[in-house]
Amino acid sequence: xxxxxxxxxxxxxxxxxxxxxxxxxxxxxxxxxxxxxxxxxxxxxxxxxxxxxxxxxxxxxxxxxxxxxxxxxxxxxxxxxxxxxxxxxxxxxxxxxxxxxxxxxxxxxxxxxxxxxxxxxxxxxxxxxxxxxxxxxxxxxxxxxxxxxxxxxxxxxxxxxxxxxxxxxxxxxxxxxxxxxxxxxxxxxxxxxxxxxxxxxxxxxxxxxxxxxxxxxxxxxxxxxxxxxxxxxxxxxxxxxxxx
Amino acid sequence: xxxxxxxxxxxxxxxxxxxxxxxxxxxxxxxxxxxxxxxxxxxxxxxxxxxxxxxxxxxxxxxxxxxxxxxxxxxxxxxxxxxxxxxxxxxxxxxxxxxxxxxxxxxxxxxxxxxxxxxxxxxxxxxxxxxxxxxxxxxxxxxxxxxxxxxxxxxxxxxxxxxxxxxxxxxxxxxxxxxxxxxxxxxxxxxxxxxxxxxxxxxxxxxxxxxxxxxxxxxxxxxxxxxxxxxxxxxxxxxxxxxxxxxxxxxxxxxxxxxxxxxxxxxxxxxxxxxxxxxxxxxxxxxxxxxxxxxxxxxxxxxxxxxxxxxxxxxxxxxxxxxxxxxxxxxxxxxxxxxxxxxxxxxxxxxxxxxxxxxxxxxxxxxxxxxxxxxxxxxxxxxxxxxxxxxxxxxxxxxxxxxxxxxxxxxxxxxxxxxxxxxxxxxxxxxxxxxxxxxxxxxxxxxxxxxxxxxxxxxxxxxxxxxxxxxxxxxxxxxxxxxxxxxxxxxxxxxxxxxxxxxxxxxxxxxxxxxxxxxxxxxxxxxxxxxxxxxxxxxxxxxxxxxxxxxxxxxxxxxxxxxxxxxxxxxxxxxxxxxxxxxxxxxxxxxxxxxxxxxxxxxxxxxxxxxxxxxxxxxxxxxxxxxxxxxxxxxxxxxxxxxxxxxxxxxxxxxxxxxxxxxxxxxxxxxxxxxxxxxxxxxxxxxxxxxx
Numbered sequence: 038x039x040x041x042x043x044x045x046x047x048x049x050x051x052x053x054x055x056x057x058x059x060x061x062x063x064x065x066x067x068x069x070x071x072x073x074x075x076x077x078x079x080x081x082x083x084x085x086x087x088x089x090x091x092x093x094x095x096x097x098x099x100x101x102x103x104x105x106x107x108x109x110x111x112x113x114x115x116x117x118x119x120x121x122x123x124x125x126x127x128x129x130x131x132x133x134x135x136x137x138x139x140x141x142x143x144x145x146x147x148x149x150x151x152x153x154x155x156x157x158x159x160x161x162x163x164x165x166x167x168x169x170x171x172x173x174x175x176x177x178x179x180x181x182x183x184x185x186x187x188x189x190x191x192x193x194x195x196x197x198x199x200x201x202x203x204x205x206x207x208x209x210x211x212x213x214x215x216x217x218x219x220x221x222x223x224x225x226x227x228x229x230x231x232x233x234x235x236x237x238x239x240x241x242x243x244x245x246x247x248x249x250x251x252x253x254x255x256x257x258x259x260x261x262x263x264x265x266x267x268x269x270x271x272x273x274x275x276x277x278x279x280x281x
Numbered sequence: 282x283x284x285x286x287x288x289x290x291x292x293x294x295x296x297x298x299x300x301x302x303x304x305x306x307x308x309x310x311x312x313x314x315x316x317x318x319x320x321x322x323x324x325x326x327x328x329x330x331x332x333x334x335x336x337x338x339x340x341x342x343x344x345x346x347x348x349x350x351x352x353x354x355x356x357x358x359x360x361x362x363x364x365x366x367x368x369x370x371x372x373x374x375x376x377x378x379x380x381x382x383x384x385x386x387x388x389x390x391x392x393x394x395x396x397x398x399x400x401x402x403x404x405x406x407x408x409x410x411x412x413x414x415x416x417x418x419x420x421x422x423x424x425x426x427x428x429x430x431x432x433x434x435x436x437x438x439x440x441x442x443x444x445x446x447x448x449x450x451x452x453x454x455x456x457x458x459x460x461x462x463x464x465x466x467x468x469x470x471x472x473x474x475x476x477x478x479x480x481x482x483x484x485x486x487x488x489x490x491x492x493x494x495x496x497x498x499x500x501x502x503x504x505x506x507x508x509x510x511x512x513x514x515x516x517x518x519x520x521x522x523x524x525x526x527x528x529x530x531x532x533x534x535x536x537x538x539x540x541x542x543x544x545x546x547x548x549x550x551x552x553x554x555x556x557x558x559x560x561x562x563x564x565x566x567x568x569x570x571x572x573x574x575x576x577x578x579x580x581x582x583x584x585x586x587x588x589x590x591x592x593x594x595x596x597x598x599x600x601x602x603x604x605x606x607x608x609x610x611x612x613x614x615x616x617x618x619x620x621x622x623x624x625x626x627x628x629x630x631x632x633x634x635x636x637x638x639x640x641x642x643x644x645x646x647x648x649x650x651x652x653x654x655x656x657x658x659x660x661x662x663x664x665x666x667x668x669x670x671x672x673x674x675x676x677x678x679x680x681x682x683x684x685x686x687x688x689x690x691x692x693x694x695x696x697x698x699x700x701x702x703x704x705x706x707x708x709x710x711x712x713x714x715x716x717x718x719x720x721x722x723x724x725x726x727x728x729x730x731x732x733x734x735x736x737x738x739x740x741x742x743x744x745x746x747x748x749x750x751x752x753x754x755x756x757x758x759x760x761x762x763x764x765x766x767x768x769x770x771x772x773x774x775x776x777x778x779x780x781x782x783x784x785x786x787x788x789x790x791x792x793x794x795x796x797x798x799x800x801x802x803x804x805x806x807x808x809x810x811x812x813x814x815x816x817x818x819x820x821x822x823x824x825x826x827x828x829x830x831x832x833x834x835x836x837x838x839x840x841x842x843x844x845x846x847x848x849x850x851x852x853x854x855x856x857x858x859x860x861x862x863x864x865x866x867x868x869x870x871x872x873x874x875x876x877x878x879x880x881x882x883x884x885x886x887x888x889x890x891x892x893x894x895x896x897x898x899x900x901x902x903x904x905x906x907x908x909x910x911x912x913x914x915x916x917x918x919x920x921x922x923x924x925x926x927x928x929x930x931x932x933x934x935x936x937x938x939x940x941x942x943x944x945x946x947x948x949x950x951x952x953x954x955x956x957x958x959x960x961x962x963x964x965x966x967x968x969x970x971x972x973x
Contacts (some may be wrong), residue, residue, distance in 0.1 A: 080793035111550060117912070164296060164297050168296075192787055195618075195782075195783055195786060196783070196871050196872040196873070196882070197780075197781035197783055197785050197834065198783065198833075198834060198835060198836040198865075198870070198871045198873075199834070199871075200693075200783060200785050200786065200834055201615065201618070201623055201691060201785050201786060201790055202612070202616075202617075202623065202627075203547065203612060203615055203625065204783075204873075205615060205616060205617065205786075206612075206615055206616070207546045207547060207876055208872060210545075210546070210876065211546070211875050212871045212872075212877045214300060214875065215300060215875060216875070225616070225620065226618055227618055227619065228619065228786060229619075236622065241620050
């Protein structure tokens with residue numbers, strides 16, 4: 038892996054996208070590669086944003102091709118127009134099919150500094166999910182990021198012998214050791230619906246981004262958490278594809 | 282778990298259960314605990330060595346991680362899917378692994394014959410050669426230290442190709458030593474480990490294994506519980522006995538943490554789990570280990586007295602959570618499942634621990650008849666705890682005595698007044714001390730920091746015990762758990778789901794305080810610990826009232842519930858709760874087994890079989906037995922030691938046989954008549970047992 042792609046569309050978020058990608062590339066010790074997609078019918082930009090390399094074609098198609106290159110480590114892009122609630126369809130298509138992790142910046146966000154990032158990682162109870170996330174987490178920790186994981190129980194999944202206080206600390210510690218056995222990682226447990234409460238948890242303590250593993254299935258009834266975060270999260274998301 | 286019979290448990294290891302099996306196959310020698318090692322999964326925890334009572338330097342002390350010792354490890358060539366067998370009869374953990382296209386075997390044990398000696402040996406076909414050697418990581422001598430103690434390890438690894446057996450073999454011996462307190466003697470500690478290692482190296486591995494297995498076989502001969510018609514139940518019970526026995530040593534003191542030395546959960550702190558759940562089982566199975574656990578308390582009597590003085594009281598106030606110093610180490614705050622910081626009040630309020638310690642000491646004396654301990658440590662523990670209650674009880678103008686601002690075993694309700702369990706245990710403590718100090722060995726005045734015990738002090742204890750309210754209503758024939766409990770919303774546990782369930786986490790801290798749902802037996806715990814002190818005919822009314830209100834949100838709850846239900850003959854329900862207790866770790870019901878095994882549940886399992894299904898307990902100077910055995914279980918046989926005499930009790934639904942190697946005093950069922958016998962056979966009648 039030798040490149041981080043900054044996917045630039047010339048929107049107001051482009052400088053933050055570029056800044057974030059640059060920070061990540063430096064932290065990982067790889068090359069920054071700014072890319073701008075132009076539809077064949079569109080006139081060429083006289084000055085592509087941030088001196089980006091221009092690729093021609095339907096943006097979601099050509100940018101996914103770029104992200105699929107074997108030397109690409111990650112990509113960074115903006116997800117919404119300013120004041121928009123909905124994620125743009127190009128961004129959505131890319132998010133749903135990117136083979137590499139993406140950092141998604143909401144509008145107005147000034148970008149993520151990878152070496153100082155305080156990251157919240159929601160995990161379900163699947164070891165395959167946490168295992169898939171592990172290389173990304175390790176790379177982020179190596180880059181200097183601070184990691185906090187959170188797991189949401191519901192009333193059915195909460196183990197029976199857990200009382201408020203020390204039992205929760207023990208359970209959290211076991212969850213951390215099972216899923217992300219890195220001493221510097223902290224773990225919080227919560228009761229409730231993650232789609233409803235994730236942003237609350239993210240705002241309890243200073244948090245710069247959320248890191249989410251997902252199966253890239255945006256079909257009906259799927260990916261409720263991702264959908265909600267994409268439209269409401271005030272902080273960037275780092276989405277990591279895991280095999281469905 | 283993938284296969285189980287009377288003496289062996291076999292686990293198919295995969296990535297998802299690795300840490301759980303590490304805990305389940307922990308090897309202990311009573312002082313040092315070493316987690317079982319799934320091969321090919323090297324990480325920091327694998328090979329973790331802990332020593333009971335040796336803590337790190339944290340503000341809230343945690344068990345110190347020992348040095349890396351020689352250990353089974355493997356590398357990327359090892360197939361991560363492997364089989365691990367725990368042979369309870371011989372105390373062996375055996376892994377069968379596939380490596381380089383062949384199969385190798387790794388056997389490990391913590392020697393039961395040589396203190397602090399742990400053995401790891403890998404064998405395989407000669408053509409695997411180096412691959413077999415790679416299964417054991419060598420190590421030299423090392424020490425882990427903290428301001429509170431140290432653990433030293435000395436290891437030796439030998440590689441051999443055995444021409445005759447055509448086997449490649451690598452053997453690692455590790456000798457462990459530890460100390461508590463500032464590690465000023467670190468070099469001596471390492472030297473002691475090397476000395477211990479050299480002594481072990483005088484024997485071959487075959488000899489070490491043979492001696493180790495012989496010790497385990499002797500242990501089982503005097504403590505095994507048999508349920509031959511239910512080999513699955515039998516193996517799970519023995520699994521509990523196996524880990525109970527390895528949790529405590531017989532020399533010096535044993536600081537048995539809630540998870541022993543099998544993991545870091547609860548930091549190795551000592552709770553009432555040890556006094557009330559573990560010690561009675563050990564007292565009957567292998568008394569010196571129970572004594573060590575009590576000596577741990579006895580040696581912290583000075584700290585407990587200091588705390589009482591600091592609080593402006595007399596006697597000894599033991600901490601709810603105890604580590605090395607005997608000071609309170611319970612956390613003062615935690616987090617709830619909504620991210621809110623909540624106060625934890627167990628340290629200042631769960632004072633029943635004071636009476637629990639005294640009760641434990643007297644249970645030990647009742648099982649063992651250990652006169653030296655009775656006249657020494659037990660008397661001091663009983664007297665100083667009584668003095669604490671004497672100074673802690675508040676007397677109202679009407680003369681009644683009260684204990685306010687307390688937490689009972691039901692930890693869902695905090696800062697309550699007159700918790701029936703706390704008050705009744707305190708009253709028992711005061712009465713027991715008054716009675717004890719009237720015994721011949723206390724005829725000479727006892728001196729202590731608080732003065733001489735004389736008749737007037739004994740009278741005051743008795744009067745205070747008599748004054749303490751206990752919430753009992755003779756009309757209802759049941760106890761109110763604490764003042765105002767009946768005024769709470771009459772929510773039943775079943776209304777929240779199917780117990781066991783974590784009711785306070787589900788309802789929230791504020792709401793749980795407003796309802797009658799309780800965490801675990803509280804009033805009912807009195808019927809378990811003090812069955813002869815409770816008002817006649819109050820057991821079943823209390824059981825009928827409190828059981829539906831019990832969420833069983835504590836891992837301590839299922840086994841005690843099984844015991845209580847068995848005593849009343851509600852055997853289907855008793856078996857249901859026993860099954861949960863038996864599977865609590867083996868099926869990781871709590872999701873925290875990987876952090877260490879629930880020793881109190883294991884002690885509770887023994888108590889459920891002994892006290893519950895067999896109705897076996899010391900009572901007024903005799904061994905009382907009153908079995909209620911499920912018909913489809915066939916016969917339960919329990920071996921124990923009573924007053925130094927090996928005893929075997931076998932019972933079915935219809936028949937009872939007791940054999941003692943010397944005459945002992947026995948009472949059966951409802952008959953108060955004491956029989957001094959070596960052998961006794963009885964048959965079940967409609968109402969009771971009839972001697973044949």
